[in-house]
Amino acid sequence: MAPKYTISIVMLLLLSQFLILFKTVAADYIPPAKSDGFGYKIRSIKLDSILVEAFYDPLCPDSRDSWPPLKNALHHYGHRVSLVVHLLPLPYHDNAFVASRALHIVNGLNTSATYPLLEWFFENQEKFYNVPTRNLSRASIVKKIVKSATEVVGESHYKSIKNGFNDTDTDILTRISFKYAASRGVYGTPTFFVNGFLLPDSGDSVNYTAWRKVLDPLVGKKGVKNEEESLRFFL
DSSP: OOHHHHHHHHHHHHHHHHHHHHHHHHTTTSOOSSOSSEEOTTSOOOTTSEEEEEEEOTTOHHHHHHHHHHHHHHHHHGGGEEEEEEEOOOTTSTTHHHHHHHHHHHHHHOGGGHHHHHHHHHHTGGGTSSGGGTTSOHHHHHHHHHHHHHHHHOGGGHHHHHHHTTOHHHHHHHHHHHHHHHHTTOOSSSEEEETTEEOTTTTSOOOHHHHHHHHHHHHHHHHHHHHHHHHHHHO
């Protein structure tokens, strides 16, 4: 075979492999069927409410510490403030991807159980965070997480949670969460956005007082606007 034909065949093979790879990778980047993130359980997201977006890693200590004050603020403001949590499993937190995938699986089974499971991970991070799992296989870690998630969600969901880790859709959803965070320029947790704008210095835990300082003026302005709209309606 002449050298030029050999080169052409090699180039053709390389091109075909590139197209296959591109198609496989690109499939993860197409817009998902629904928006990324988990809406907070106690209320539906209203278009006229102030929207807080939190980027959390379920095995991140700072994410864990930031959750109680944010939760308290949400209860204080009620329907006036909505929350969506996006997952960003950081590569330097061992098993963060598995934990995030478990949350996607449970959310698909019972949305009301998503936040209880997230809180369970926050409370039990030491069981899965780095050193304690250094000598454990991935399969054994998944088994432990499936068992723990079942205790939170209910025994009837054991098989569904277990099978969820064999479902490529849950793997893709978890990847989409990571890529969505990257598309927003988020590289650490916790990170917060309020009405689409980055909250400065949100890499550290934001306490309840700080949340009140951020949200009180916004809630106040919205209240004034609603009153003005009511007056215009009656005049």
